Amino acid sequence: QKEVEQDPGPLSVPEGAIVSLNCTYSNSAFQYFMWYRQYSRKGPELLMYTYSSGNKEDGRFTAQVDKSSKYISLFIRDSQPSDSATYLCAMSASNTGNQFYFGTGTSLTVIP
Amino acid sequence: GAVVSQHPSWVICKSGTSVKIECRSLDFQATTMFWYRQFPKQSLMLMATSNEGSKATYEQGVEKDKFLINHASLTLSTLTVTSAHPEDSSFYICSARDLKLTTNEKLFFGSGTQLSVL
Numbered sequence: 001q002k003e004v005e006q007d008p009g010p011l012s013v014p015e016g017a018i019v020s021l022n023c024t025y026s027n028s029a030f031q032y033f034m035w036y037r038q039y040s041r042k043g044p045e046l047l048m049y050t051y052s053s054g055n056k057e058d059g060r061f062t063a064q065v066d067k068s069s070k071y072i073s074l075f076i077r078d079s080q081p082s083d084s085a086t087y088l089c090a091m092s093a094s095n096t097g098n099q100f101y102f103g104t105g106t107s108l109t110v111i112p
Numbered sequence: 113g114a115v116v117s118q119h120p121s122w123v124i125c126k127s128g129t130s131v132k133i134e135c136r137s138l139d140f141q142a143t144t145m146f147w148y149r150q151f152p153k154q155s156l157m158l159m160a161t162s163n164e165g166s167k168a169t170y171e172q173g174v175e176k177d178k179f180l181i182n183h184a185s186l187t188l189s190t191l192t193v194t195s196a197h198p199e200d201s202s203f204y205i206c207s208a209r210d211l212k213l214t215t216n217e218k219l220f221f222g223s224g225t226q227l228s229v230l
Contacts, residue, residue, distance in 0.1 A: 092216055
């Protein structure tokens with residue numbers, strides 16, 4: 001069983017739609033949860049960073065963590081064509097930048 | 113955010129040759145850099161942790177003699193794929209951790225290098 005499972009998609013939505021991206025994990029030691037956006041042939045850039053369970057909102061983006069279900073989500077409201085990218089979830093048991101476990105990434109296309 | 117420069121962005125080489133990939137932190141110092149490999153439709157997998165002034169730490173299953181890592185300064189780490197073979201073709205990404213801010217959110221990624229071995 002993989003440490004982190006993420007549906008690779010592809011996911012295609014019309015502009016303005018609400019997008020829901022999800023990851024599940026198996027290691028209960030994970031406490032730090034990240035969402036990265038990766039454009040084609042570029043490195044990942046950090047979008048959201050949360051610790052333990054709960055919600056975090058930043059503009060059009062909301063990250064949710066449910067540790068009891070080992071399930072994390074990223075919601076994108078009012079999606080824009082510029083949101084078209086691959087979204088990677090990542091998680092770690094520590095806060096030192098070491099030992100990140102990544103999902104495979106979900107490819108998202110927002111159609112104008 | 114901080115900038116990590118990775119070069120080259122893509123390289124094509126013949127089987128048996130060696131390829132060097134550079135990872136530079138442009139506006140911060142990094143005692144620790146990480147090298148990842150990403151195969152198509154698979155997740156980023158950590159290959160090794162590069163520590164300035166000391167030997168790199170390799171993940172299980174990664175051949176240290178094949179993937180040579182040199183972290184000669186606080187702003188530069190290099191990964192050399194020696195005697196490359198077609199199965200080494202992959203997307204290689206580095207990340208650098210800010211010396212002063214060693215938390216998860218202060219880990220910055222390079223833009224990646226697509227290696228194709230013929």
